[in-house]
Amino acid sequence: MVRSVYLVVMGVALALLAACQPPAQLLVEKANVQLSPVTDNPSVLYFTIRGGPEDTVLRSITSPSILRLEMHETVEENGMSMMKPITAVAVPKRGKVEFAPGGKHVMVWGVDEGAKKAGKAQFVFSFSNGDKIAVDAKLNAIKPEDGMAH
Numbered sequence: 001m002v003r004s005v006y007l008v009v010m011g012v013a014l015a016l017l018a019a020c021q022p023p024a025q026l027l028v029e030k031a032n033v034q035l036s037p038v039t040d041n042p043s044v045l046y047f048t049i050r051g052g053p054e055d056t057v058l059r060s061i062t063s064p065s066i067l068r069l070e071m072h073e074t075v076e077e078n079g080m081s082m083m084k085p086i087t088a089v090a091v092p093k094r095g096k097v098e099f100a101p102g103g104k105h106v107m108v109w110g111v112d113e114g115a116k117k118a119g120k121a122q123f124v125f126s127f128s129n130g131d132k133i134a135v136d137a138k139l140n141a142i143k144p145e146d147g148m149a150h
């Protein structure tokens with residue numbers, strides 16, 4: 001009797017574990033823009049992509065609030081850190097692709113004033129499987145004094 005109750009409890013626990021597996025759904029999260037304190041200097045967009053049930057490729061990013069966007073990757077070459085434009089980024093199924101400081105990032109030129117006032121801008125991510133994902137990115141102002149720590 002005790003043993004069969006134990007087995008039932010185990011069965012329920014396993015079923016719950018299986019149910020807790022997040023469904024594989026392509027999504028973009030943690031989108032945020034670090035606004036340059038200098039008007040003419042580019043700002044930077046960072047985010048994380050969660051892979052869906054199939055492999056896909058990030059093809060482009062657009063925004064109605066941004067004049068120009070460019071995907072970049074920071075790479076080491078001959079001991080020097082430099083940025084290279086990239087045009088497509090593979091997103092493996094159930095994988096995770098991070099655009100983060102020191103790696104892949106999106107250069108952002110010309111954030112419109114309305115978006116700056118609202119503190120957010122919408123970006124649309126287009127993938128090779130036809131998915132288009134719109135997300136609001138928070139615009140974070142970098143104070144000039146943060147860049148001059150003395």
Ligand SMILES: [Cu+2]
Nearest residue numbers: 072083105107
């Ligand atoms: Cu760059």
